[in-house]
Amino acid sequence: MGRQASKHVAASAGGPVASPPVTPAVPPCAKDPTDLPPRLSRSGADQPGNAVAPHPGKEAIADKPTAFTLADAELQELWQVIFGFEPEDDDVDRWLRSAFNFVGAGGDSIDGQSLPCPWGLRQELGGPCGVYAVIQAYIVRELLWGESGDGDCKALPRSPSAASTDVGTDSDGETGTTTSGSSTPRSPAAAQTLPEAVPERKDEVHNACCEALLAERFTQVNERDLLACVIARILHAAAPASRYLWCEVRSRSEAAKREFSSAGALREWLAGEEGLGISPCPMMSFVGSLVLTRGIDVIRTDMDDACVPLVGVFGHCSQELTNLCLTGCAVTNVFDGDLTFEDGPDVLKLKGIQESPDVGFLSALEPLKLCEVGKLLKNPRYPLWVVASATHYTMLFSDHCSANHLASGSWATEALCSGCCCTRSAVGDGAGAVAKLLHFNGKDFGADRPALVPVHLLRPLAGGPASSAACLTGDQDSRLFAEVLRCRWPEAEVSYPAIGDTAGEGSPPRIN
Numbered sequence: 418m419g420r421q422a423s424k425h426v427a428a429s430a431g432g433p434v435a436s437p438p439v440t441p442a443v444p445p446c447a448k449d450p451t452d453l454p455p456r457l458s459r460s461g462a463d464q465p466g467n468a469v470a471p472h473p474g475k476e477a478i479a480d481k482p483t484a485f486t487l488a489d490a491e492l493q494e495l496w497q498v499i500f501g502f503e504p505e506d507d508d509v510d511r512w513l514r515s516a517f518n519f520v521g522a523g524g525d526s527i528d529g530q531s532l533p534c535p536w537g538l539r540q541e542l543g544g545p546c547g548v549y550a551v552i553q554a555y556i557v558r559e560l561l562w563g564e565s566g567d568g569d570c571k572a573l574p575r576s577p578s579a580a581s582t583d584v585g586t587d588s589d590g591e592t593g594t595t596t597s598g599s600s601t602p603r604s605p606a607a608a609q610t611l612p613e614a615v616p617e618r619k620d621e622v623h624n625a626c627c628e629a630l631l632a633e634r635f636t637q638v639n640e641r642d643l644l645a646c647v648i649a650r651i652l653h654a655a656a657p658a659s660r661y662l663w664c665e666v667r668s669r670s671e672a673a674k675r676e677f678s679s680a681g682a683l684r685e686w687l688a689g690e691e692g693l694g695i696s697p698c699p700m701m702s703f704v705g706s707l708v709l710t711r712g713i714d715v716i717r718t719d720m721d722d723a724c725v726p727l728v729g730v731f732g733h734c735s736q737e738l739t740n741l742c743l744t745g746c747a748v749t750n751v752f753d754g755d756l757t758f759e760d761g762p763d764v765l766k767l768k769g770i771q772e773s774p775d776v777g778f779l780s781a782l783e784p785l786k787l788c789e790v791g792k793l794l795k796n797p798r799y800p801l802w803v804v805a806s807a808t809h810y811t812m813l814f815s816d817h818c819s820a821n822h823l824a825s826g827s828w829a830t831e832a833l834c835s836g837c838c839c840t841r842s843a844v845g846d847g848a849g850a851v852a853k854l855l856h857f858n859g860k861d862f863g864a865d866r867p868a869l870v871p872v873h874l875l876r877p878l879a880g881g882p883a884s885s886a887a888c889l890t891g892d893q894d895s896r897l898f899a900e901v902l903r904c905r906w907p908e909a910e911v912s913y914p915a916i917g918d919t920a921g922e923g924s925p926p927r928i929n
Contacts, residue, residue: 423436428818449659454650455684456561457638457770461721464663482686484665492672495664495705497712501726508732511542513669515700517552517644519635520859520867532855534869536560536635539861540644546701547734547803549859550810551742554776554801555647557814560634562799563646581927604712627816627855632665641694645687648703652679654745654774655711663687666698674709682897707741719747721767734810742776743794743803753791757891770794781928784900788882795905796821804856804901806928811858813872820852820874851875856898874902874909895925 429522444875487495487538496815500509520537522799540549632655635643652661661677663686677683687693696702704727708716715724718738729739741747749767750756758765777797800815859867899911912927 420725436549445448447658449655449679452653452659452679453681454653455681457559457643457646458564466780476502478593481691482663482677484673484675487672487674492670494713495671495672495708497726498708498716498915499704501724501728504726504728505732508544508728509669511544511732512704513666513698513701513727515540515542515545517699519640531872532869533632534628534867535856536631537857537867538563539867540859541861543735543862544728544732544812545704546860547739547805548700548704548742549649550803550812551739551776552644552647552859553812553859554803557631557644557812558775558801559643559646559650560631560817561901566814583820601801627853630816639688642684642688644693645684648687648693648706649680649684651742651745652683652706652710655707655741656680656745657712657715658712662706662709664702664709665696666701666705668697684899685882697808699827702806703737711745712740716747721749721766725749733808739778739803739805740770741812743776743778744770744772746771751788751790751794753793764865773798775801779804779901779905780896781806781901783904784897790904802905803900804928809858809860809929811856811928813856815852815854820854822912825883831900852906858927860927865927868924868927870924871914872902872926873912873914875912876905876908876910892925898926899929 429492437579496504496509518539518541519535520539521535536554538549538553540546647659661680661683662695663675663683664672664676665675666672675686677686693699708727711719716727716737719741721900725737727735727736727741729735736751737747740749740751748770750767752769754769754771756767756769758767770791773793773796775798778794778801780788780790783790797822800818802813804811804813854872855876856870856872857868858865860871861867895913902911903909915924
């Protein structure tokens with residue numbers, strides 16, 4: 418995982434002055450108001466190899482974008498921003514050879530111990546795990562909450578019991594009234610703003626239903642369109658203006674760029690016959706496109722140290738690259754807002770997270786007291802989190818925002834999650850409440866295979882003894898994972914229901 422400068426805060430001579438989250442330097446009006454994040458379409462789902470039909474309006478591509486070969490100086494500067502000076506050849510080679518391949522139907526019982534995950538991305542080479550984890554989280558976001566422009570992908574009906582904890586409620590801005598999404602249709606604009614809750618299910622089948630729903634929806638979408646939509650959405654968050662540069666990396670010494678005026682136009686091209694499907698280096702093309710679209714100078718301004726490469730030692734993702742994928746900004750730290758240190762005329766400013774992203778972040782360095790992840794990353798707009806260990810990145814998620822509702826302490830009166838219209842008191846916070854999550858690890862090399870494992874969070878009964886251990890089962894790796902979860906849900910008891918199942922084949926989550 419990447420460096421986190423927040424762990425070095427105490428070394429400064431001056432005292433820190435915390436700055437609240439502020440508006441990014443580039444004003445939102447820099448983008449064309451019609452340039453919106455793309456939405457998932459189910460067109461062509463019966464034949465995954467087919468290109469999808471263009472969406473109406475500006476998103477449709479009138480002409481094929483021209484590819485311009487990057488000059489040697491441009492390519493050298495791009496590699497320096499990504500890999501730094503004199504990177505190891507093996508590290509660069511792994512990134513160049515990394516691709517976006519789904520586990521697919523053939524991987525439903527890939528290790529005989531985890532849940533089916535045909536929608537999961539395989540990580541077949543070491544290095545880009547941080548990028549894989551973020552893209553994977555956005556894939557789950559699109560499958561569970563994505564909507565097409567023509568309304569094909571509608572939310573499933575909810576049971577009455579789910580209405581009170583529904584994250585997908587519509588609020589009337591003038592009257593202040595809030596109505597459940599089960600009775601009020603959601604507008605496409607609102608669907609882009611607030612997550613729509615998947616229906617509540619019986620406890621004993623919750624995880625099975627969630628993975629079945631994901632698998633079903635995965636068969637209903639075009640795989641290439643799904644990837645194109647996710648990639649274009651991430652680039653939309655990173656773009657300071659309505660100018661998107663796709664960097665088509667062909668080899669270490671050759672790359673070309675194509676320019677698009679909207680994320681929708683980029684998405685249509687990526688999903689087409691000449692887009693992602695024939696890219697020789699899709700992972701590197703995505704990272705290069707992030708850099709060119711954000712702008713090299715802007716990325717260097719984002720960082721605390723402009724000389725730090727996005728890919729670090731051993732080919733690992735830096736925190737800057739992970740944050741660039743998560744938030745669209747290549748900041749160095751994971752705390753909220755900025756920290757300013759003043760020592761006479763000398764001023765040091767450390768940059769952090771400015772607003773809650775769609776996908777959150779949890780770190781294995783936090784229980785070791787080496788960093789502290791801020792509330793903004795711990796409370797994302799959707800119940801999706803990238804989990805970073807010392808050597809790997811994985812993904813944790815739920816199909817219902819109740820996972821974001823399990824808060825404690827001073828957060829009692831705050832919003833449950835940044836996409837929620839009600840406070841914790843409005844949905845109830847009874848003892849014994851359970852949040853059910855799923856953990857995905859896409860590592861697929863050596864002895865590891867992609868795995869989807871259930872994780873349960875339980876709030877202890879009132880007056881009962883607090884658990885001194887996060888998890889009483891599993892190996893050291895799974896115990897550390899449980900401690901990571903307790904940094905986000907301090908009062909929760911963590912359990913892995915796959916352990917001790919009737920088949921005796923259950924495995925705890927792997928985060929390394």
